[in-house]
Amino acid sequence: xxxxxxxxxxxxxxxxxxxxxxxxxxxxxxxxxxxxxxxxxxxxxxxxxxxxxxxxxxxxxxxxxxxxxxxxxxxxxxxxxxxxxxxxxxxxxxxxxxxxxxxxxxxxxxxxxxxxxxxxxxxxxxxxxxxxxxxxxxxxxxxxxxxxxxxxxxxxxxxxxxxxxxxxxxxxxxxxxxxxxxxxxxxxxxxxxxxxxxxxxxxxxxxxxxxxxxxxxxxxxxxxxxxxxxxxxxxxxxxxxxxxxxxxxxxxxxxxxxxxxxxxxxxxxxxxxxxxxxxxxxxxxxxxxxxxxxxxxxxxxxxxxxxxxxxxxxxxxxxxxxxxxxxxxxxxxxxxxxxxxxxxxxxxxxxxxxxxxxxxxxxxxxxxxxxxxxxxxxxxxxxxxxxxxxxxxxxxxxxxxxxxxxxxxxxxxxxxxxxxxxxxxxxxxxxxxxxxxxxxxxxxxxxxxxxxxxxxxxxxxxxxxxxxxxxxxxxxxxxxxxxxxxxxxxxxxxxxxxxxxxxxxxxxxxxxxxxxxxxxxxxxxxxxxxxxxxxxxxxxxxxxxxxxxxxxxxxxxxxxxxxxxxxxxxxx
RNA sequence: GCGGCUGUAGUCUAGCGGUUAGGACUGAAGCUUCCCAAGCUUUAAGCCCGGGUUCAAAUCCCGGCAGCCGCACCA
Numbered sequence: 001x002x003x004x005x006x007x008x009x010x011x012x013x014x015x016x017x018x019x020x021x022x023x024x025x026x027x028x029x030x031x032x033x034x035x036x037x038x039x040x041x042x043x044x045x046x047x048x049x050x051x052x053x054x055x056x057x058x059x060x061x062x063x064x065x066x067x068x069x070x071x072x073x074x075x076x077x078x079x080x081x082x083x084x085x086x087x088x089x090x091x092x093x094x095x096x097x098x099x100x101x102x103x104x105x106x107x108x109x110x111x112x113x114x115x116x117x118x119x120x121x122x123x124x125x126x127x128x129x130x131x132x133x134x135x136x137x138x139x140x141x142x143x144x145x146x147x148x149x150x151x152x153x154x155x156x157x158x159x160x161x162x163x164x165x166x167x168x169x170x171x172x173x174x175x176x177x178x179x180x181x182x183x184x185x186x187x188x189x190x191x192x193x194x195x196x197x198x199x200x201x202x203x204x205x206x207x208x209x210x211x212x213x214x215x216x217x218x219x220x221x222x223x224x225x226x227x228x229x230x231x232x233x234x235x236x237x238x239x240x241x242x243x244x245x246x247x248x249x250x251x252x253x254x255x256x257x258x259x260x261x262x263x264x265x266x267x268x269x270x271x272x273x274x275x276x277x278x279x280x281x282x283x284x285x286x287x288x289x290x291x292x293x294x295x296x297x298x299x300x301x302x303x304x305x306x307x308x309x310x311x312x313x314x315x316x317x318x319x320x321x322x323x324x325x326x327x328x329x330x331x332x333x334x335x336x337x338x339x340x341x342x343x344x345x346x347x348x349x350x351x352x353x354x355x356x357x358x359x360x361x362x363x364x365x366x367x368x369x370x371x372x373x374x375x376x377x378x379x380x381x382x383x384x385x386x387x388x389x390x391x392x393x394x395x396x397x398x399x400x401x402x403x404x405x406x407x408x409x410x411x412x413x414x415x416x417x418x419x420x421x422x423x424x425x426x427x428x429x430x431x432x433x434x435x436x437x438x439x440x441x442x443x444x445x446x447x448x449x450x451x452x453x454x455x456x457x458x459x460x461x462x463x464x465x466x467x468x469x470x471x472x473x474x475x476x477x478x479x480x481x482x483x484x485x486x487x488x489x490x491x492x493x494x495x496x497x498x499x500x501x502x503x504x505x506x507x508x509x510x511x512x513x514x515x516x517x518x519x520x521x522x523x524x525x526x527x528x529x530x531x532x533x534x535x536x537x538x539x540x541x542x543x544x545x546x547x548x549x550x551x552x553x554x555x556x557x558x559x560x561x562x563x564x565x566x567x568x569x570x571x572x
Numbered sequence: 573g574c575g576g577c578u579g580u581a582g583u584c585u586a587g588c589g590g591u592u593a594g595g596a597c598u599g600a601a602g603c604u605u606c607c608c609a610a611g612c613u614u615u616a617a618g619c620c621c622g623g624g625u626u627c628a629a630a631u632c633c634c635g636g637c638a639g640c641c642g643c644a645c646c647a
Contacts, residue, residue, distance in 0.1 A: 004640085012583055012598075024621060024637040080647050084573080095644080139573090141647070159647080195573060195645050203646070294647055313646095448609075468606060496600085500608035507608090516607065528607075535608070 003308040006442055007200050009449060013509050015039065016201060028197030028205030035509055038459035038490065040434055043276055044187050046456060047210045047428065050272055057183035057212055058175055062164025064189060065145065068154045073331035074163050074324060079295040081140035083115060085133040096136035099124050112136050141192045157191035162425060165213040166324040169336050180338055180421060181223065183214035199309050201431040208430035215421040217340060218322065221259035229267045239287040258299045262319055265426045269303050269315050276433065277454040279440040282306040296323040305436040314436060315428045322420040329420060341416035351380040354408045367393055371400060380407045441510060451510030452533055455553035462491045462549045463506040463514035469495040477517040480545055487546050507532055513552045515545055
């Protein structure tokens with residue numbers, strides 16, 4: 001299919017449109033229209049149902065803007081930027097760190113100045129035309145802003161929602177009653193100043209993420225419900241090229257997937273993908289190549305969907321190790337560790353050098369305190385068996401005899417230990433998921449368009465029509481509509497044009513069923529209810545409508561009690 | 573960011589220096605005992621923005637913006 005056809009449907013029917021259109025637009029920014037907003041909400045609600053309600057992770061809403069140190073610590077300030085050198089002759093720009101490959105161990109880690117010097121010293125020229133290059137210039141993908149007036153602080157728009165959860169680890173940990181694993185989730189906007197956004201909503205500069213950060217003991221990366229799913233076989237594409245028709249348990253035991261927790265969230269992501277209506281035949285989990293991983297990741301699997309643009313990454317499930325928490329611990333000085341009790345308090349036996357102050361005092365006078373401190377800092381093995389130790393204090397060397405210190409054994413009881421938790425992060429791109437859901441639901445038959453959205457995803461759950469807006473059919477139809485809306489079901493009333501046109505309008509936006517009030521309704525209180533995909537109709541009582549629509553929306557069957565009446569069942 | 577192509581109602585499109593800028597679908601109002609985009613009447617809605625050339629620009633030129641395709645990029 002041509003993605004332009006789908007994007008034109010999206011514009012026409014109020015799913016998506018380019019933002020700021022009357023001012024010429026702004027590349028990389030889209031508006032969600034009325035139906036797009038409903039669909040986006042449905043995707044997010046279902047994700048929340050899985051991650052918050054079922055898995056018990058804690059939802060946060062953190063600010064979009066963060067002060068510079070946050071991204072200094074996370075590595076985004078340095079690693080989230082590329083350096084470019086432009087050719088003065090042909091104008092082509094090149095990745096400056098790539099040009100220095102082989103000239104330095106790790107060109108990407110250099111500053112602009114250092115890299116520029118290396119390129120100059122080695123007389124590196126433009127690979128395209130051999131022209132002279134400009135000095136490297138750093139382009140950071142984060143949007144920068146300033147916070148406050150006057151001596152304003154530098155702030156950045158978050159490039160992922162994740163950092164807000166890492167910096168809140170102590171609060172999350174406490175809220176989770178100090179047990180691991182514990183996790184936080186966040187649904188919100190993130191910003192990346194992409195160099196060339198394109199392909200509709202697949203690469204936006206402002207986009208929505210649904211992220212979970214799940215904190216683990218480094219040696220126990222498993223999940224309580226893993227056992228329930230361990231025999232499932234998912235479409236895995238490991239990075240060693242082996243096609244893996246393995247169950248999750250086999251994949252973990254053969255090290256194809258690093259741990260059970262990662263495997264569980266791959267399963268959960270698969271379930272989510274199926275629930276929102278992605279085609280099972282057009283999704284897969286691809287393991288990142290070693291050189292493909294983000295600066296923080298130790299292991300990563302992507303959920304990819306096949307679209308008109310090729311295989312597109314919708315979800316990244318990464319084992320971030322302790323990278324982020326460790327980084328914030330180091331930069332902020334805050335205690336971001338978790339504590340684990342030992343089963344039994346353990347005796348921790350340690351040796352240390354203990355100065356004998358009474359022996360030292362007379363000999364070293366005012367230097368005693370400083371000398372004692374130096375001695376305590378020494379490793380026991382350094383002093384053991386020595387008759388004297390030479391210690392330097394204030395540029396003066398002192399020979400301290402062994403009578404002035406001893407090696408003592410200290411036994412302490414430890415109830416447990418502190419450690420920096422590891423993080424497994426499922427990170428979902430809402431806009432890409434939404435696009436893929438639409439594309440996988442897109443059906444075109446003789447110019448008749450239908451979105452076969454699943455009931456839980458459909459922006460409108462039911463269309464309600466009078467066959468004709470007269471003879472009290474319109475009044476009854478409005479009553480049916482009111483009942484549905486009162487039940488919290490999004491419905492759409494339409495009395496204009498022919499009945500076929502109204503069905504078509506609903507089919508095109510993926511409404512799973514339509515209820516029509518006709519002459520017979522006036523006589524016996526029954527209505528027809530029509531199924532979008534089969535176009536079959538059933539005749540049911542007005543009082544059954546809510547129950548029927550609910551059942552259709554749940555998506556398991558085309559209606560209760562055996563579903564729609566087919567031509568076969570009618571006997572013709 | 574570089575190069576190529578493109579920009580006409582909500583959507584698809586005709587136009588190729590002088591047009592009241594035409595059509596189709598869609599939308600709206602109405603008619604039609606109307607169950608799968610039927611028909612009829614009425615109606616709304618457009619030359620991406622800015623400059624230039626010309627007596628005259630949707631049309632030619634330049635710049636910007638946006639879209640598509642390649643390259644690069646996608647932490």
